[in-house]
Each structure stands twice: as structure tokens, then as C-alpha cells.
Amino acid sequence: MRKSTSNSLLILGLFLVLLFLLNISTGSVNISISEIIASLLGYSKDSIGSQIVWDFRLPKAATCILAGAGLGAGGLMMQTFFRNPLAGPDVLGLSSGASLMVAITILAQSALPFWASGINQWAVAIASSGGASLVFFIVIAAAQKLKDNSSLLIIGMMVAAFASSLVSVMQFLSKAEDLQAFMIWTLGSAGATSWREIQIMTVIVFIGLAISSICVKALNSWFMGEQYSKSIGVNIKRARFWIVFSTCLMVGSITAFCGPIAFVGLAVPHLVKLLIPTNNHKILLPAVSLGGSILLLACDTLAQLPGSTQILPLNAVTSFIGAPVLIWVVLRNKRKFLNSR
Amino acid sequence: MREQYTFIKMDQLVLGYSPTENNILFKNINLCLKGGQLVCFMGSNGIGKSTLIRTLAGLQKPVSGKISYPEKEPGVEIEKWVSLVLTERITVSNMTVYELVSFGRYPYLFWDLKLSAEDKKIIGEAIISTGIGSIINKKVDELSDGQMQLALIARALAQNTPVLLLDEPTAHLDLNNRVEIMRLLRNVARTMNKAILVATHELDLALQTADVLWLASSQKSIEVGIPEDLVLNGTLHKIFDLKGFDLKTGKINHEPFRKTEINLIGNGDELIWTKNALDREGYSIDKNASTTVELIHNEKKMGWLITTPIFTKQANSIQELLDKLSTSIELS
Numbered sequence: 253m254r255k256s257t258s259n260s261l262l263i264l265g266l267f268l269v270l271l272f273l274l275n276i277s278t279g280s281v282n283i284s285i286s287e288i289i290a291s292l293l294g295y296s297k298d299s300i301g302s303q304i305v306w307d308f309r310l311p312k313a314a315t316c317i318l319a320g321a322g323l324g325a326g327g328l329m330m331q332t333f334f335r336n337p338l339a340g341p342d343v344l345g346l347s348s349g350a351s352l353m354v355a356i357t358i359l360a361q362s363a364l365p366f367w368a369s370g371i372n373q374w375a376v377a378i379a380s381s382g383g384a385s386l387v388f389f390i391v392i393a394a395a396q397k398l399k400d401n402s403s404l405l406i407i408g409m410m411v412a413a414f415a416s417s418l419v420s421v422m423q424f425l426s427k428a429e430d431l432q433a434f435m436i437w438t439l440g441s442a443g444a445t446s447w448r449e450i451q452i453m454t455v456i457v458f459i460g461l462a463i464s465s466i467c468v469k470a471l472n473s474w475f476m477g478e479q480y481s482k483s484i485g486v487n488i489k490r491a492r493f494w495i496v497f498s499t500c501l502m503v504g505s506i507t508a509f510c511g512p513i514a515f516v517g518l519a520v521p522h523l524v525k526l527l528i529p530t531n532n533h534k535i536l537l538p539a540v541s542l543g544g545s546i547l548l549l550a551c552d553t554l555a556q557l558p559g560s561t562q563i564l565p566l567n568a569v570t571s572f573i574g575a576p577v578l579i580w581v582v583l584r585n586k587r588k589f590l591n592s593r
Numbered sequence: 594m595r596e597q598y599t600f601i602k603m604d605q606l607v608l609g610y611s612p613t614e615n616n617i618l619f620k621n622i623n624l625c626l627k628g629g630q631l632v633c634f635m636g637s638n639g640i641g642k643s644t645l646i647r648t649l650a651g652l653q654k655p656v657s658g659k660i661s662y663p664e665k666e667p668g669v670e671i672e673k674w675v676s677l678v679l680t681e682r683i684t685v686s687n688m689t690v691y692e693l694v695s696f697g698r699y700p701y702l703f704w705d706l707k708l709s710a711e712d713k714k715i716i717g718e719a720i721i722s723t724g725i726g727s728i729i730n731k732k733v734d735e736l737s738d739g740q741m742q743l744a745l746i747a748r749a750l751a752q753n754t755p756v757l758l759l760d761e762p763t764a765h766l767d768l769n770n771r772v773e774i775m776r777l778l779r780n781v782a783r784t785m786n787k788a789i790l791v792a793t794h795e796l797d798l799a800l801q802t803a804d805v806l807w808l809a810s811s812q813k814s815i816e817v818g819i820p821e822d823l824v825l826n827g828t829l830h831k832i833f834d835l836k837g838f839d840l841k842t843g844k845i846n847h848e849p850f851r852k853t854e855i856n857l858i859g860n861g862d863e864l865i866w867t868k869n870a871l872d873r874e875g876y877s878i879d880k881n882a883s884t885t886v887e888l889i890h891n892e893k894k895m896g897w898l899i900t901t902p903i904f905t906k907q908a909n910s911i912q913e914l915l916d917k918l919s920t921s922i923e924l925s
Contacts, residue, residue: 466704473696475685482652484752485672485700529687534706 257535260528264542268317271549275316276309278553280561308443314450315442316552317545319510322457322502324524324544325464325537327517329499332471332533333492334395334404337581340518345412346503347512349387351438352415353379358434359426376437377449377508384504387411392496439565440511442552449509460502464537467495471533513548514567515574520544522581547573599663600674600755600788601626601649606658608644617656618644620813626756626788631779633799634792636809636832642792643680646758649790650675664755672700676752678745678759684734690744691729694719697751719750723777739770746777757781757789763798771795775802796833800824800840808832844869849877853922856880859888863895870911876918886914 277288283301291302330339357379387408394407423431445453464471470491473481478488506513521536524543528535551569602625609617618641626632626649636642647653649660651671665674676697683693697719698712708716720726723743728736736744742762749757759778763771775795779802782789790807793799799806800820808816808823810832816823823829824840837846855876857868867888868878889896889907897908899917906921908914 468706469699469702469704472706473699475688476683476696477679477681479647479652479679479681480677480683483650483672483675483677484696485670525687531685531688532692532706 257528257530261535261539261542264527264539264546267546268542268549271546271553272313272317275313275549275553276305278556278558279304279309280556280563311445311447311450312443312552313549315445315453315510316548318450318453318457319442319506319513320516320520320544320546320548321541322460322506322544323513323517323548324520324540324542325461326499326503327519327544328521328524328533328536328540329464329467329471329495330517331521332474333495333499335475336405337522338518338578339405340515345387345391345408345415346384346500347507347514348412348415348419349383349385350380350504350507351383351512352419353383353386354437355419355422355434358437359422359430377505380508381501381504383415384507385500387415388496388500388504392492396492437511438567440513440567440570442510442548442566445509453505453509456505457502460498461537461541463494463498463501465534467491467498468533468537471495471537472531475531510566512567513570515570515578516544516547516551519574519577520547522577523547597627597629598755598786599625599627600665602661602663603649604659604661606648606660607656608641608648609656612656617813619809619815622658622815624807624815624817626790628755628786628788629782630788630804631782631802632788632790632805632807633803634790634807634809634815635794635796635799640809640811642809643760646677646679646760646790646792649756650677650758670700672752672754674754675756675758676749676754678742678749678757678762680760680764683741683745686732686734688733689729690725690731690733690736690740690747691716691720693733693744694725694729694747694751697748697753700752715753716751719747722750722781723747738765739767739773742766742770742774743777746774750781755787757787759789759791761792761794763793763795771798775799778802796829796838847872847875850875851877851922853877853884853918854879854882855918856882856885858885861888861890863888863890867897867911867914870915874915874919884918886918 276292277283277285281301281304283304287299287301288305291299291305327340331337333339354376357375390411391404391408395404398404398407423434426434470481470486470488473484473486481488481491503517520543521540524536524539527543528539530536548570551573552566555564555566555569557564603622606619606622607617608619608622622645634642634645644653648655651660662671662674685693695708695712695716698708698716699706701712702708720729723746725740725743725747728740728744731740733741733744746759746762749759757778762778763774766774775791775798778789778791781787782804791799791803803820806816806818806820806823806829808828810816816828816832818826818828820829829835829840838844839846849872851874853876855871855878857864857871857878859867867886871878871886883902885898885900887898887900889898894909897911897914899906899908899914899921901921904921906917908917
């Protein structure tokens with residue numbers, strides 16, 4: 253069992269390397285493999301190919317890896333946390349909260365002239381994290397009151413609906429060019445990040461993953477319920493806070509830099525659990541992080557439509573893969589449910 | 594007599610949802626749990642058994658009063674002193690029984706969850722003493738109710754605490770599994786010198802296995818005593834308001850609705866079961882009766898010889914005996 257688990261992790265790691273290479277070797281400009289390798293190793297620093305690799309493809313691939321890892325881990329933690337296989341940052345309205353704050357930041361600049369001076373990537377990032385955090389703390393406050401998963405999901409969705417309605421009002425009232433900037437943000441992209449932003453994201457995602465790995469004990473025992481977990485020395489209150497905090501940190505910042513990327517956080521934990529059937533988060537967390545990176549790299553590679561100069565929005569591709577996976581998981585659970593009756 | 598350590602002590606304990614009279618479950622409880630003792634805690638549904646268990650485990654605060662753990666050294670966490678088996682249903686996929694049992698070691702592990710040789714030894718012992726060695730690689734969601742309870746008890750044993758509190762561990766189980774679990778707890782209490790508290794509805798099992806009974810009465814108090822005393826002094830009868838269950842014989846009372854009296858002669862298990870059948874069928878047993886039923890032990894076979902003033906018949910099973918008795922009565 254232990255051997256097959258480490259084998260699976262190894263396979264995931266190999267897949268990641270493979271997809272990373274595939275991802276950076278595809279794009280609208282044809283660059284030969286030898287040139288890519290040469291530029292990666294720093295031999296042909298001045299060529300255009302090298303510039304494209306270092307300034308566009310590598311940052312994009314790195315962003316995919318970081319965002320995928322964070323979203324995968326966040327999705328896993330939320331599904332464990334709510335003991336609900338369909339939970340995820342999207343369902344709980346995190347992305348909607350982020351959208352609302354970003355919409356305020358981008359769209360309100362024409363309405364509030366004094367506001368405009370601060371609009372840049374960073375303002376968008378801060379607004380997005382703030383929005384995601386706000387929604388999460390609303391959901392968490394409700395979680396502590398309700399202790400009932402389905403009502404909590406309803407609250408998350410209602411918060412999302414509320415945020416969306418405000419966003420649509422703002423869209424209706426805003427100028428065309430602001431609207432377009434906002435729309436592009438909502439479609440999700442891994443290609444808009446600079447190396448500086450990648451540094452920040454790396455730090456945040458690693459902090460998030462570090463916190464989540466300290467929560468492994470709590471996450472593992474979460475399925476037993478609060479009473480049992482307490483009886484084996486898990487500090488539920490503290491665990492609740494840190495699980496929420498790390499998810500919020502990772503998902504908020506990823507949404508800030510890449511926009512709301514749908515479905516990765518939802519689908520990856522299910523796919524990984526198929527490969528490694530365990531409840532042990534000590535194994536699952538690194539596995540979903542790898543899995544998330546792989547899925548996002550794959551989606552991004554497809555989004556570039558290899559062989560053409562067209563690029564699809566990232567969210568279109570992730571949902572294209574994510575939605576069928578989700579349907580399949582529901583069908584599978586239903587069958588299991590009926591069998592156990 | 595063996596020295597008995599007091600592992601949990603309650604002083605003037607008041608339990609409830611809030612201090613108002615209506616929301617109080619138990620008042621001024623002064624009890625203790627001692628090592629080596631199996632205590633069965635009985636009372637009707639909703640009377641507060643689970644609340645007391647949660648309070649003793651430190652999961653919930655009492656309204657007033659004090660719980661102390663006299664033998665516990667200061668600084669030892671409660672999770673290393675008290676382990677639990679609760680009524681909450683556990684649903685988890687992708688987990689083996691061994692993994693479930695190993696959760697008992699969580700209070701002793703760091704965040705990296707690495708099991709030491711010592712941890713593995715204790716888990717192994719818990720598995721052996723609950724007899725679940727053959728199912729340790731089975732998935733938890735494939736277990737039967739009885740296996741699930743054994744696995745949960747193994748998990749609690751792996752926690753290696755002096756006190757073990759179980760909330761209705763035999764609910765939803767068949768008689769065989771109920772007996773198995775009570776016997777297991779009985780043995781664990783004695784051999785490992787643990788204090789075990791079992792909240793249960795199983796009066797007959799509790800009477801035969803418990804060292805001490807706690808009976809939750811409707812006056813918000815808990816009556817305490819050894820089972821035999823509580824039976825003979827009528828406390829059990831009063832609290833349970835028994836309807837046709839004869840505590841002194843451990844059987845259900847039958848009214849003799851037939852007029853026929855039977856003189857039953859014989860010995861051994863067969864006599865007991867023959868008597869049960871005759872009781873159930875409404876015959877009364879009387880030494881001076883004119884109808885006799887005699888048990889005959891042959892080489893391999895059992896037989897029943899019916900003798901009345903009019904005839905003599907033989908039966909090869911209790912069913913045949915009952916048939917022949919009732920037809921002969923109708924004839925006469």
C-alpha cells in the first residue's frame with residue numbers, strides 16, 4: 253500500500269515534468285525543442301525564441317503550477333471541511349466575492365475619479381483577496397452557527413448570487429473599456445503574471461500549503477465529527493480557523509493574479525482520490541497539489557490551441573474538462589449510495 | 594481485595610442545557626469510576642446519558658459541580674485519560690479498519706503523524722483484544738454494524754486511556770454481537786484494569802455483566818448499586834416500571850392460561866427449555882399434578898414421555914410434546 257502510494261506520487265511528479273515541457277514548447281510561435289532546451293539552459297540568451305520562453309512561456313507555466321497546486325489543495329480542504337464532495341471555493345462564493353471587489357476596483361474608477369490613481373495589477377490583487385476573505389468569513393460565521401452542510405452551501409450560493417447582482421449592476425453602469433478589462437479578468441488567465449508576481453504567489457502558496465500540512469491531523473479526523481475529533485485531542489476551533497485561513501489565502505491570491513479559475517479545485521481531489529484511494533491528507537495534500545498543477549498545465553496547453561495562433565480563455569477549458577468530471581462523480585456517488593442501501 | 598483506583602470523581606455535579614430547573618438533566622451527582630470496574634449506565638432515552646458521557650470526557654461543561662481525575666498527573670491531557678465510543682455514525686470511504694484504529698494514537702502523535710514502534714505495538718494489541726485481526730485491511734464502509742462497533746472499541750483501546758466511556762455500543766446489534774461486545778468490555782475492564790462506563794438499554798445483559806449499575810431515575814438523580822442488590826430491593830423494578838419481565842429469573846412472565854397442571858421430571862438444559870415451552874404455552878408446573886412429562890435421555894436421542902391417568906405417549910421433540918399435550922387435553 254505504502255509502496256503503491258509513493259509510486260503514484262512519483263507518476264504524478266513525472267507527469268508534471270512532462271506537461272511542463274509540453275506546455276512551454278507549445279504556443280502561437282513555433283520554437284524548436286532544441287532551441288527551447290538551449291534557452292532554458294541559458295545558451296541562446298539573445299534570440300527571440302529565448303525571449304519568448306523566458307518572458308512569456310515560463311512565467312505562464314510557473315503560474316499554472318502554483319495556481320493549480322493552491323486550488324487543488326484548497327478544494328480538497330473544503331471538501332473535507334464541509335464533508336461534502338461537491339464543495340469548493342466556487343460553490344461557496346469565494347470567487348464571487350473576489351469578482352465583486354475587483355469589479356468595484358476596475359469599474360468604479362470612472363465613477364470615482366480620485367480612486368483611479370491606484371488602479372494596477374496590485375490593486376486588483378488586493379481587492380480580489382479582500383473580497384474572497386470577506387465571503388469566506390461570512391460563510392465561516394454561518395458554519396459555526398448552522399453545523400449543517402446543505403444550509404451552509406445555500407448561504408454560500410446566496411452570497412455568490414448577491415455579489416453577482418451587484419457586479420451586474422456595476423457592469424451595466426460602467427464604460428465599455430472598463431467592462432472589457434473586467435470581463436477578461438473573469439475569464440481567467442495564467443499568462444498575465446510577471447516574475448515579480450510569481451515570486452509573491454510562490455510565497456503565498458507555500459505558506460498556504462505549509463499551514464495546510466500542519467492541519468493534517470485535524471483534516472484526517474474531520475470525518476469522525478466534532479466530538480470524536482475533540483476526544484483525540486484535535487483543537488477544532490483552531491483547526492477550523494487555520495483550514496479556512498490557508499484556503500482563503502491561497503484561493504484569494506490565485507484569483508487575484510489569474511482571475512476566478514473554475515472547477516480545478518472541485519475536480520482535482522476526486523481525480524486524485526481515484527488514483528490514490530485514501531483519506532490520509534498527509535498523502536492527499538501533496539497529491540492534489542501535483543494533480544492541480546498537472547490539470548491546469550494541461551488545460552492551459554489546450555487553451556493555446558497547439559498549431560494555431562488562437563487562444564481560448566482558460567475558464568472555458570477548465571470547465572470543459574471539469575463539468576463532465578463532476579457529473580461523473582455525482583453519478584458514481586449515486587450508484588454507491590444505492591448499493592449501500 | 595484488589596486495590597481500586599478512582600479514575601473519575603464527580604462532586605455535586607449538575608448537568609443540563611442551562612441552569613433553569615426545566616433544563617437540568619441530573620442534580621448533585623456524587624459518583625466515581627474505578628479501575629477494573631464495568632459500570633452499566635441505564636435510563637430511558639433523552640434522560641441525559643450521552644450528556645453525562647460528554648461531560649465526563651471534557652467535551653462539555655457541567656452546569657455546576659466538579660469533575661476530578663484523582664490519579665491523573667497534572668499536565669496530562671484529558672485525551673490521554675478518557676477515550677470514547679459514541680453513537681455518531683461514521684461514514685468514510687477509502688479508509689481501512691487499521692487506519693481507523695490508528696486514530697486512537699492521534700493524541701500521542703505530532704503533526705507528521707508518524708507511528709512509532711510503540712504506537713504500532715499498542716494498535717496491534719487493541720486489534721488482538723477486540724479480535725478484529727481478520728478485517729484490518731477491510732474498508733470501513735464495508736463493515737457490518739457489529740464489526741464497526743468492534744473497530745470503534747479497538748480505536749478507543751488504542752488510545753490507551755485508563756477510562757473508556759461508551760454510549761450505546763450495542764444498539765442496532767443482534768443478540769450474538771451484543772453479548773460479544775459486553776463480554777469483551779467485561780474482560781477489558783478486568784484484565785487491563787480500566788474503568789469502563791457503558792450507557793445501554795440492554796437490561797438483561799447489563800444485569801449479567803456489570804459490576805455496578807447506575808440507574809438514571811426520573812427524579813434527576815442516579816441510583817447506584819451492584820445489579821443483584823438493585824434487583825432484590827426492587828429499585829430496578831421501580832425505575833424501569835417493568836411490565837412482565839421477571840428480573841429474579843431474568844425471564845418474561847407468562848400467565849398460565851390453561852387449566853392443566855403438569856408434573857415435569859428431568860434435569861439439565863433440556864429441562865429448562867421444556868419448562869420454558871410449557872410456560873409459554875400456558876401450562877402450570879405442579880409436583881402433584883396427575884399429568885407427568887418425563888425427560889428420557891437415551892444413547893443419542895432425547896425423548897419426552899407423557900403419562901396421564903388415561904394414556905401414555907412418547908414425543909421426540911418439544912413441538913411434538915406440545916401437540917400431543919394439547920390434543921389429549923381437548924379429548925379429555
